Amino acid sequence: MKVLNRPNLKLILIPLLAASLTYLQSCKDEDGDINLFSVSDDLAFGAQTAEQIDNDSSFSIIDSASNVEAYAYIYAMRDKILNTQLLTYTDQFPWRIRLVNDEVLNAFCTPGGYIYVYTGLIKFLEYESELAGVMGHEMAHADKRHSTDALSRQYGVSLMLDIIFGKDKGQLARIASGLKDLQYSRKNEAEADEYSVIWLNATDWDAKGAAGFFQKLIDQGQSGGTPQFLSTHPDPGNRVQAITDKWIELGSKPGVQNQAEYTSFKSILP
Numbered sequence: 025m026k027v028l029n030r031p032n033l034k035l036i037l038i039p040l041l042a043a044s045l046t047y048l049q050s051c052k053d054e055d056g057d058i059n060l061f062s063v064s065d066d067l068a069f070g071a072q073t074a075e076q077i078d079n080d081s082s083f084s085i086i087d088s089a090s091n092v093e094a095y096a097y098i099y100a101m102r103d104k105i106l107n108t109q110l111l112t113y114t115d116q117f118p119w120r121i122r123l124v125n126d127e128v129l130n131a132f133c134t135p136g137g138y139i140y141v142y143t144g145l146i147k148f149l150e151y152e153s154e155l156a157g158v159m160g161h162e163m164a165h166a167d168k169r170h171s172t173d174a175l176s177r178q179y180g181v182s183l184m185l186d187i188i189f190g191k192d193k194g195q196l197a198r199i200a201s202g203l204k205d206l207q208y209s210r211k212n213e214a215e216a217d218e219y220s221v222i223w224l225n226a227t228d229w230d231a232k233g234a235a236g237f238f239q240k241l242i243d244q245g246q247s248g249g250t251p252q253f254l255s256t257h258p259d260p261g262n263r264v265q266a267i268t269d270k271w272i273e274l275g276s277k278p279g280v281q282n283q284a285e286y287t288s289f290k291s292i293l294p
């Protein structure tokens with residue numbers, strides 16, 4: 025499916041292969057999907073887009089120097105996920121986090137692992153395990169290298185390569201700002217949900233945290249307005265079911281939700 029979505033693949037790829045053998049090694053990921061980008065491309069592209077976003081005034085980034093406590097909390101959450109040692113790029117990707125002061129229900133992760141979490145999402149959720157579930161989902165998009173794939177489908181491979189090789193700085197701004205609304209395929213969304221459960225299951229958290237988020241959307245009648253970062257397909261009800269099924273498959277381990285800690289975290293946000 026995805027391969028068919030990439031016209032002129034060979035026309036673009038063949039000259040590049042001559043220039044860079046790294047592309048040969050990066051053509052197929054563990055699921056057999058074609059990925060034209062190497063891991064170092066993901067890192068380079070992530071660093072460039074993150075720098076662009078950080079300097080874009082339409083992203084209201086919360087200053088880490090004057091919000092030490094809030095950042096310490098969310099980095100501790102990230103570390104709990106990384107410490108499972110289940111991610112492929114635990115040590116290779118920076119997994120840097122920026123909090124965005126914006127009421128939109130959103131979170132996203134660039135290629136190469138630069139994570140952005142919106143206060144609107146944090147305040148919408150009730151439990152730490154729910155935010156952990158969403159973070160796990162977003163980190164999975166980077167760790168399973170869905171991001172460059174989705175970007176290639178959305179913007180075209182040649183434009184992506186121009187940016188990586190520094191040829192098109194103007195387009196970088198457009199793509200960086202579009203990352204917050206990046207559309208992933210149904211398969212990649214399902215895989216990100218699945219890894220969120222697998223990773224959280226190796227912590228003391230309730231591993232179905234991400235399902236709590238979808239359930240809240242359904243309960244509040246927002247299923248028609250699912251945030252773009254989670255895409256509109258499959259529908260939230262199906263995703264709650266799939267997440268719960270995965271949790272059962274892994275042994276239905278009960279986990280903590282840390283509501284009190286999470287409420288305190290919300291109270292220190294701007």
Ligand SMILES: [Zn+2]
Pocket residue numbers: 161162165208212213216253254255
């Ligand atoms: Zn997603």
